[in-house]
Amino acid sequence: MAYQALYRVWRPQRFDDMIGQEIITRTLKNAITTNQISHAYLFAGPRGTGKTSAAKIFAKAINCHHQTDGEPCNECETCKAITDGTLNDVIEIDAASNNGVEEIRDIRDKVKYAPTVADYKVYIIDEVHMLSTGAFNALLKTLEEPPANVIFILATTEPHKIPATIISRVQRFDFKRIAASDSYARMVYILKQKNVTYDDQAIKVIAKAAEGGMRDALSILDQALSFGDNEITLDNALLVTGSVTHELLAKYVQEVLAGETKAGLATLQSVLEAGKDAERFTEDLIGYARDLLLYQQAPQLVEDAEMGSVSEAFQALAKQTPAETMYAMINELNAIQQQMRFTTHPDVYLEILTIKLAEIGHAGGAVTPTPAATVAPAAAAAAPAEASKVAALQHEVDQLKTTLERLEQSGGVKAAPAVKAKPRVSANQPAKEVNLAKINPVLGSATREKLNQLQEVWPDLLNSLTVTQRAVMKVSQPVAAADSGVIVAFDYSFLYQRATTDQELTDALENGLDRMIGTALPVVFVPKDQWPTIRQNYLRAHKADIQHHQAAAGASAPASQGAPDPSLPSDADAPDDGTAAGANPVVTKAEELFGKDIVDVKTD
Template identity: 60%
Template sequence: MYRALYRVWRPQRFDEIVGQQMITQTLKNAIMTHQTSHAYLFTGPRGTGKTSAAKIFAKAINCHHLVDGEPCNECETCTAITKGQLNDVIEIDAASNNGVEEIRDIRDKAKYAPTQADYKVYIIDEVHMLSTGAFNALLKTLEEPPANVIFILATTEPHKIPLTIISRTQRFDFRRITAKDSYDRMVYILNEKDVTYDEKALRVIAAAAEGGMRDALSILDQVISFGDNTVTLDDALMVTGSVTKQLLANYVSEVTDHDTKPALETMRQILQEGKDANRFIEDLISYTRDVLLYQQAPEMVDSVAMGEDDQQFEAFAKQIDAEVLYQMVKTLNDIQQQMRFTTHPDVYLEVLTVKLAQLDGQAAVQPVAAATVNPEDPTVHKLAQQVEQLQSEVKTLRSQGGSITKPAPAKPRSSNGPVVKKVNVSQIYPILGAATKNDLIKVRDVWTDLMNILSVTQRALMHVAQPVAASSEGVVVAFDYAFVYQKAIDDQTLIDALGNGLDRLMGEAPKIVCVPKEQWPQIRKDYLATHQPGGATSEQQAPAKEPVVEEAKNMFGDLVEVQPD
């Protein structure tokens, strides 16, 4: 029975794991020095070696014939683990075993000593799929682990794992595998299999794999089958839906030369050949990125990225303006988002081609040319005399002990600043109508934990924000700076991450509404004036109490609740 390449060539030693040398060396050293932990967390994109590393670790920790931290792969224990037949090494898919009962069963069985091996190893794949109750059940075991039991948790989405779990594990972040490493591994496998191949085809496969070794081998498997045990460039392009570097270079050259008609013809040729529209956009973004990178650091762009004609790539990188490339990346990204759900990708690609052909980076950054000044011009001569006169008057004033009052700097006009979207009070007022001090305290109590769940980029945005009002249905978050507020409301991924984080920490997912901090007092005042009994008139009463209330608000902020006598 035929077995897929990624299964046949699955790493059986740490040294066979591609592109993760730092992680594998650390694990080998820990095993050799007997400094292993009771729990590990392996994170990273798909196909980067997380589960393979977990199985190799299970073999190495139980192998009695270690060589430099590597399992022998020949003893009875190693062979049984490789075949998946050792009862003491348990692999669990958390996607289908994510309930409390399954984890409690693991916890109960973990108390028993291993029957055949030295250590009982639990490998839980896609651990982020566990429910909240299951995580809580697992937490108890990680807090007080039984002797001779090791947990290895693997996930592609570490931000979904509670911090209480992460803090009790040793975390290893597996990085994406470079195109060059994927290329070298495929060359090794094909040489071992004695399969003829075209190097250009392997370059296409390495780029299409997007950092996953398993994806690269799966694509390679398809190409071998498609090409009757040979690997050709045409077959690789057909299977991946990619476009040749030559065709990409021609297309980019045409749009940057503003040749719309030839660019449209090239694009139509690409579609007629059955190429995938989304893959074409990905290839364009990757090609543009490589050109930008080559302009700044040529040594960072290898031959895999440069493609078939290195000289053409180099010549194009030297002549194209970087500003045009920046605009191209932005336009490509916008079109890519719009194409996600369309059934007419050809229309979007035609619009994209016209847009790219109309880009003019020089117009955006072209400096205003300095006017040529003729010293003999009567106007220039008159201005020079006035300057000399003013300088003389200033000198006289200073000698007489006078002072020159500097004019107050003009206030910058708001029209020159960034355009900030108007706050939608219709979303804020319902929250204020049901807001309570207890709801706000609950949100503030988990705010630090919520920030730790976010990515580094998201955390940087939220560093200047804090909750100012809350109800059971929503939370109002105020931002210190208007431009950060603008970025936040345009980032739907951030808003979703905040909602998901609050759902995990509080058991409910309130709606997140953002406001600039400078506008928040006025919004609150307008709400009180229009929605509270008595309106603005009630705020004007009892002036004797007003300073006390204001001082309390300065000390305690929005936690102050003013009630009539």
Template identity: 60%
Template sequence: MSYQALYRVWRPQRFDEVIGQSLITQTLKNAIKTHQTSHAYLFAGPRGTGKTSMAKIFAKAVNCPNQKDGEPCNECDICKSITRGTLNDVIEIDAASNNGVEEIRDIRDKVKYAPTEAEFKVYIIDEVHMLSTGAFNALLKTLEEPPANVIFILATTEPHKIPATIISRTQRFDFKQIQAKDSLARMTYILDEKHVSYDEEALKVIAKASEGGMRDALSILDQAISFGDDTVTVDNALLVTGSVRKKLLVQYLDQVADNDTQNALVTIQDVMADGKNPERFTEDLVNLTRDLLLYQQSPELVAEIELDQVDDQFKNLAGKLTPQRLYEMIDALNDIQQQMRFTTHEDVYLEVLTVKLAGIRGAQSVADQRTATAPADLDVITQLQREVQNLKQTVTALQQRPVGTAPATAQTAAPTPNKPAHRAGGFHINLEKIYPILGSATRTALSELQSNWPDLIQYFDSPRKRAMMKIAKPVAASENGAVIAFDDSFIVERADDDNTFKDDIENAMDRVTGHVPDIVFVPTGEWPTIRKTYLKQHKVHQADNAAGDTSTEADNQENGSSKDAEQQPDNDQMVNEAQQLFGEDISDIIEVKQD
């Protein structure tokens, strides 16, 4: 027989063999022993935590004629047939490839027939969240009241995508991530049974890299065995997972803690030269800083999390760094992680990160910070207190100034520019496309687009594009166009240059709203200025049409020829247009009196 992957060969065949889900296994065993099984179950949780394996074990247990204490015997013909996947009464369906209404109608038609060999007919629908809305609706009635000898087991990694009407008709079990120590124990048992030599430290590296998934742990272990020719070593495990040695991580943080930027940059170069994954390196740094922070509060907890990998170098580093310094390091690492997702030059970000971490102050120990009080710091504090006092006196004097009296320095203030900046961080704002959209924009169109925005995001398969959609927001919309704002000018430039991203947005809008508007991207910081400039220019245009000449609004104000009563119609017209464009609920009318 051809070679099979470890996770297939060592798939659990009894409830007692399922790792890390003792609460669920005990509940299901008791239900089977007391004959109180439900007609439908929902198994939800991260990948590789035993959902499908548990469903198959349950199918064997309820149909096994020799089951004892809720456990299948795995010796009878029914148990062996279910294990091989040849029993017609246990139907396993992949909802990712069978997600249409026709497939569910086929189930609904066949569910009425009695099982041929087993006592119960069991339907296992994997990745059930992939079913379409019509398929869920077709499944509703059958799921609520199936025949007495039918059991449905739904498995999913994304339960939030399942309609509440489906969830309410099932018994839900939430599978949790498997702890590293449980994964370590299972891998040790498998390697001992296979008589494969291994280093315990290597298994600890694999257990931590699997991030709570037993299937991921066994897949990585399979790679390490193949790479090491039936030997699992620490170096092989590090190469396969892309992780960095714990000693090297501690050394790097020790260097940045001592502001030794030069040696820290050399360490980064060594990490990159070994072919390590930069994103994995930053993730390991986040975990290490978290462990240092927790170790200062509860050393026993960290010893359990790190599988007793706490050495003297780790302890010394924990005593050197203050909690505030660790907080700032974690913030810097999180920022770099977000930025590295949108670049191909990850080594540059690691070098910038090194300089930034080494520049964070506060590397002294807690005892040193309590005792260190330099006279120069006291002088700085005294100087700041004097400046604060002077500012308070200035504010008091301004508050006592009579109303309408402008300060002498007001005449030298720079006038507010009438036009928005046409470039923001190197990005060109195309006003020729924005102004026509504003000319026909309505609050109704904007509200409709904002309400459909979460649905639009679901049409993006790429994690990068979905992340960009989540940080974007519509700020103006009409029947033929939409203005989308991003907080970061750099992201605006990336989005505008990515033609496939625009095409994906237009395709998503076509599916959700039924039409394809013109899309324009702007930075969020520039949008108020663009909107204000448009309103001001539009007001001047309306005033010109009403007067029937070429005089400008500024000329009218300078000559003082217009009266309040004469300006009221134009003002009302401008107010009505602004409210129609941006909505009455976010528009405030402020009356300004002129001297």
């Protein structure tokens, strides 16, 4: 028989053989043993995590007459036929090449016929997100109420592209990326079964290069076996994956952090001469910088990810490197990585990258402290510029105060707050200023109900983003919402700056909101530390408008009604401490915007 790839030979045939998906396998086994089988399932997750394998195992288990604890026997004729793909009652369809309406109508016509051999007829539709809109519409009714003994299993790597009407008709299981330690254990088991000699460090390199996909890990392992004549060595694994040794990577990072441009360029040259892939080298650098950053806060996470192989040099480097330097390095690495995708000369970008990283390391003083003689001239040159900037800002503040006093005396209250609402400027202010022109209209019509609606769908919205976009938005949350837009606050200023310059991220958020709530709300970003000031300034600035709005609302109420508008505070709601917060229009507006549970009224 012809040679078969490792991922085909060692494909899981039982739920217990699946790696890293214990919650999903336990749920499916319990559903089979208790006979609580749904008519439709959605298996979503990254490639190579076991979605199609789980679907075939599930098809075997529900049709096997000798199944035990939800596991198929794999010995009966039905199990063997499903494994070989020869059972007519288990139909596998590739939606990428069968994505038209006619193919789905054909399924809809044939689904009414009873299974010929098995107990259940199972349709496994892979990459279901590739179906056209018409095909999804044709599938809707059948998917909601299929005939008896028919089960649909949909598999996809991009669940955000599937209509909500389809998702609401299925049981969804999200397959997670497989941990490097689990991939490592599975590969070691396979190599022992094949009696192949291997280097432990080589298997760890392959496990990390697979990036959470078991099929990718076995494919790389297969390639390394062929390259090394049925032997796995560290050098072979590095050559196959295009990775760089930890020692060489650590040497390069130490040199650029120390500001040694010449030494860093020499190390880079040796990396390129060894035939290493430029994009892979950049990814390794990002991973190394990320590990340095994480090790400062959570060492155990890095040790688990590296499977216990954290060197003393790495630990020392993590302690010596300021977090701000690592932020700057990661941002620069991400920028270069984006540019390298469109060039035929990646080595030029790597050389530029090395010079920039050395400048960052020199400025941050990561490894070797800069001599005082070098720092003094730079500080002396920067001091006059900073002093003049502060003086100019102070002069601007004085002018604003004078203007405000004049407007208050003349009764022109509305014009003054608009100037005062401008965020404070300091020497450490981010380069990207907050756009009050977009924020104020949202605050003017924001409601607590709209914010609650946004907060409910926010986790699903983040899950629909790409991995990079989700990493940027992970430390953000909506803080105000209206029919005219939504305001999102970021915990960290550097992530706020990146989000404001990423138009693709903004488009993805607005499109996601359109799918989930039916409205593509404009999204505005603010730093979390500036949000309380912006909110307070707005309420103060529009105090007169709020009073006028409430007075107009009270005057327009019918005399026969007798009771005040329940959305406005009454005298009975006023606090007993004499603050009269219940009658304060600013407090009322704050409660409308942000909810009574987070508004704290204090007397001046």
